[in-house]
Amino acid sequence: MSHVTSDEQCTTDDTLFSDIPVVSHILTPGSSLHPTFLLIVDGVFLCLLLVLALLLFITGGNVHFIVLLGITSCLWASVKWFVHELKQTTLVQAEHEKTGDTKKNT
Numbered sequence: 001m002s003h004v005t006s007d008e009q010c011t012t013d014d015t016l017f018s019d020i021p022v023v024s025h026i027l028t029p030g031s032s033l034h035p036t037f038l039l040i041v042d043g044v045f046l047c048l049l050l051v052l053a054l055l056l057f058i059t060g061g062n063v064h065f066i067v068l069l070g071i072t073s074c075l076w077a078s079v080k081w082f083v084h085e086l087k088q089t090t091l092v093q094a095e096h097e098k099t100g101d102t103k104k105n106t
Contacts, residue, residue, distance in 0.1 A: 033087060045076040 025031045032038075049072055056065040 032083065038083060048072055
């Protein structure tokens with residue numbers, strides 16, 4: 001019987017996901033603006049909406065699925081809004097850094 005320490009297990013888990021750049025960069029700062037990550041998030045929300053719409057159809061218009069569709073739609077919209085605002089903030093910060101650098105040079 002082989003005994004694996006937690007350090008060995010962590011090393012093994014890290015090597016399993018090191019080949020996939022999206023998975024390894026999800027928790028790094030700024031990764032929420034990565035286009036592949038945003039595409040995955042949109043795909044997941046779309047799949048969730050399709051499943052809920054199918055269940056709404058199968059159940060004959062159950063009010064619970066109508067509410068869940070509304071909640072999911074609002075959540076998806078809020079994520080899209082947050083990413084948009086985050087991009088705008090990043091652009092403004094980059095612009096301020098540029099103007100700050102030019103003021104220092106003069």
